[in-house]
Amino acid sequence: MRWTLKPKPDPSTVEHLQEALGVEKPIASLLVQRGIETFEEAKKFFRPSLEDLHDPFLMKDMEAAVSRIELALQKGENIMVFGDYDVDGTTSVALVSSYLKRIYPNVATYIPDRYEEGYGVSYKGIDFAADNDISLIIALDCGIKAIEKVAYASEKGIDFVICDHHRPGAEIPKAVAVLDPKREDCEYPYKELCGCGVGFKLLQALNQKRGEPFGVLIPYLDLVATAIGADIVPVTGENRILAYHGLQVINVAPRAGIGAILEQVKKEQLTLTDVVFIVAPRINAAGRMKHGLHAVNLLTEEDSVQAKIFAAEIEEYNTSRRETDKVITEEALAQIDELCEQERKTTVVYRETWHKGVIGIVASRLTETYYRPTLVFTRSGEKLAASARSVSGFDVYDALEGCSEFIEQFGGHKYAAGLTLLSDQYENFKKKFEEVVSATIDPRLLTPEIQIDAEIELGDITDKFYRILKQFAPFGPGNMSPVFMSKNLRDTGYARCVGGDDKHLKARFYQKGNDRSFGAIGFDLGKKCELVSEGKKVKAAYSIEENEFQGNITLQLNLKGIEVN
Incomplete structure (x- = not known):
C-alpha cells in the first residue's frame, strides 16, 4: 500500500476558519482541504439546503424537454419511460414514471432485458412503443450514444427526450431534447449528476413550469440518494444536497419498497454507505438475475404488504447473485493463474458460460485482488460482452477509446464501462488494451493507495x-x-x-x-x-x-x- 499524506492547507486560512467556527484545528484543516474556507461555506456544507440546487433550465435542452412533455399531456399521448436495468436506471424509471402517473394516466414503463436486448435504448423497446401507440419515449440513464435507434424511432413517429450522464460520442442523437450535463455545449454548473439526478432535474423543471411547490418532489429524493450511492458519483455540490435530503426521507419516511428491504435486514438508520451495501445490491439483483422491471415494481409499489412480497422475491435473486458471483470469481482467478498473467498491467478474462448479470461484480473483485484495469468477458448472443473496472486515478473509458478499432460499441465512465465486440476480435482487443494501458498508466497507480x-x-x-x-x-x-x-x-x-x-x-x-x-x-x-x-x-x-x-x-x-x- 502507498501511504499518501495530503498537502497541509494554508495555516492562516485554517486559523481564520477555526476562529470563525469555534472548532479544533484538525476540523478546520479538514474543511479547508475540502475547499471550505468561510463561515458561510461551512454553514452550507454542514446544513445542505435544497434552496441551493441549480435552476434546472440552465441545462441545455431543458426548455425543449419540458415543452414536449407538456404537449404530450395536453394531447393525451401515450408516454413510455425507458431506463437501464441497473440501480441508476431502475430508480430513474421509478422516479419519473411515478411522478407522471400522479398527474397523468397514459404512462408505461420499460426496462430492456439484459440478455435479449443488452444495455441502453433497444430496437425491441422502440417496436414495443410503436405497437402500443406510444409517441414519446423518455430515456433515462442511457441514450447519449443511441444515434441510429433515435433515428429509427423517428421514422416510426416516436419522439425521444434523453436524460443521460454518460460521456457523449462525437455526435449527439437527433432527439427532441438531450439532457446531459457532460455535453460540451451544456453550461449546466454541476457536471457530476447520476442518471436519476438528471431525471430529477427534469421533474424539477416540469414541476416548476406547472407552478407546483418544490415540496411535492421531496418524497422522491430517496430514489435519487439510492442512485447517487450506487452509481459511485462524487458526493459534492448538488449530489451532496440531494443525497443528504434523500437519506432523511429513507430514514424518516421510506417508500414501501425500500422499507420492506430494510425490514428484512433489520436496519434502521442508514448512511449512504449502507445504501451502497444493503439497498443497492438488492435492487441491482433483479436486473442481474431476472429482470429490471421487478426492481421498478418494488420501488413504485405503495401497498406495504405487496412490497414485502416483492422484497422477498428480490432477496432470493440477491442470494442467487452472491452464489453465482462467488463461483465465477474463483474461476476467473484460476484462469489468471493458469495463463500466468500476473505480470501484465491489465486483467482480461473470458469464459462464454459466465453469467452476464454478475461480470461487473467479478471485474470489481479481480481489480481488488490484482489492482489493475480489468475486463471480464462472456458470450452474449453472437457477440462478446464485457464489464470494465479501473483503479483509482486511471481513466478506463479513455483506454477503451484507444482500442475502438476492435470494439463494436462501448460506453460508461472513468472507472466503470461496458462494451461488446465480435468474438474473432477478442485476442486483438486484449493485446491492444494491454498496449494502451501500459503506455499511459502511471506505474504508481498499480499499487493501492x-x-x-x-x-x-x-x-x-x-x-x-x-x-x-x-x-x-x-x-x-x-x-x-x-x-x-x-x-x-x-x-x-x-x-x-x-x-x-x-x-x-x-x-x-x-x-x-x-x-x-x-x-x-x-x-x-x-x-x-x-x-x-x-x-x-x-x-x-x-x-x-x-x-x-x-x-x-x-x-x-x-x-x-x-x-x-
Whole structure:
C-alpha cells in the first residue's frame, strides 16, 4: 500500500476558519482541504439546503424537454419511460414514471432485458412503443450514444427526450431534447449528476413550469440518494444536497419498497454507505438475475404488504447473485493463474458460460485482488460482452477509446464501462488494451493507495471532535470519510487475530503522553498481528467510527494500514 499524506492547507486560512467556527484545528484543516474556507461555506456544507440546487433550465435542452412533455399531456399521448436495468436506471424509471402517473394516466414503463436486448435504448423497446401507440419515449440513464435507434424511432413517429450522464460520442442523437450535463455545449454548473439526478432535474423543471411547490418532489429524493450511492458519483455540490435530503426521507419516511428491504435486514438508520451495501445490491439483483422491471415494481409499489412480497422475491435473486458471483470469481482467478498473467498491467478474462448479470461484480473483485484495469468477458448472443473496472486515478473509458478499432460499441465512465465486440476480435482487443494501458498508466497507480487527510494525536479524538466529524456525511467520492494517521502507537497487550483463518486484527492502542487508548479493528490485517503484539512502535492509518457492544457505544479506530514507525 502507498501511504499518501495530503498537502497541509494554508495555516492562516485554517486559523481564520477555526476562529470563525469555534472548532479544533484538525476540523478546520479538514474543511479547508475540502475547499471550505468561510463561515458561510461551512454553514452550507454542514446544513445542505435544497434552496441551493441549480435552476434546472440552465441545462441545455431543458426548455425543449419540458415543452414536449407538456404537449404530450395536453394531447393525451401515450408516454413510455425507458431506463437501464441497473440501480441508476431502475430508480430513474421509478422516479419519473411515478411522478407522471400522479398527474397523468397514459404512462408505461420499460426496462430492456439484459440478455435479449443488452444495455441502453433497444430496437425491441422502440417496436414495443410503436405497437402500443406510444409517441414519446423518455430515456433515462442511457441514450447519449443511441444515434441510429433515435433515428429509427423517428421514422416510426416516436419522439425521444434523453436524460443521460454518460460521456457523449462525437455526435449527439437527433432527439427532441438531450439532457446531459457532460455535453460540451451544456453550461449546466454541476457536471457530476447520476442518471436519476438528471431525471430529477427534469421533474424539477416540469414541476416548476406547472407552478407546483418544490415540496411535492421531496418524497422522491430517496430514489435519487439510492442512485447517487450506487452509481459511485462524487458526493459534492448538488449530489451532496440531494443525497443528504434523500437519506432523511429513507430514514424518516421510506417508500414501501425500500422499507420492506430494510425490514428484512433489520436496519434502521442508514448512511449512504449502507445504501451502497444493503439497498443497492438488492435492487441491482433483479436486473442481474431476472429482470429490471421487478426492481421498478418494488420501488413504485405503495401497498406495504405487496412490497414485502416483492422484497422477498428480490432477496432470493440477491442470494442467487452472491452464489453465482462467488463461483465465477474463483474461476476467473484460476484462469489468471493458469495463463500466468500476473505480470501484465491489465486483467482480461473470458469464459462464454459466465453469467452476464454478475461480470461487473467479478471485474470489481479481480481489480481488488490484482489492482489493475480489468475486463471480464462472456458470450452474449453472437457477440462478446464485457464489464470494465479501473483503479483509482486511471481513466478506463479513455483506454477503451484507444482500442475502438476492435470494439463494436462501448460506453460508461472513468472507472466503470461496458462494451461488446465480435468474438474473432477478442485476442486483438486484449493485446491492444494491454498496449494502451501500459503506455499511459502511471506505474504508481498499480499499487493501492491510502490517502491520509491529516496526522493527529490520539488525544485529538474527543467526543466533540467525532460529533462534528459525523456531520461531514454523507460520505462518498469527493467527500470521503476522513482518514487519519497517528505515529508512535503501542498495543496495550490486547492484540489478537479474529475471524475465519485469523483474517482480521483487533487491538487497543495508546500513545505516550496521551491518557486515552482506543480499540481498533483491522479488516484483512490479520497478518499484521505479530507486528503489533510484539509491542513495537507502529504508525496507523485509520478512520474513526462508533462501536456498539452490549449497549455501550465507544469510539474505535477502523484501521486501513499499519507499519513499523
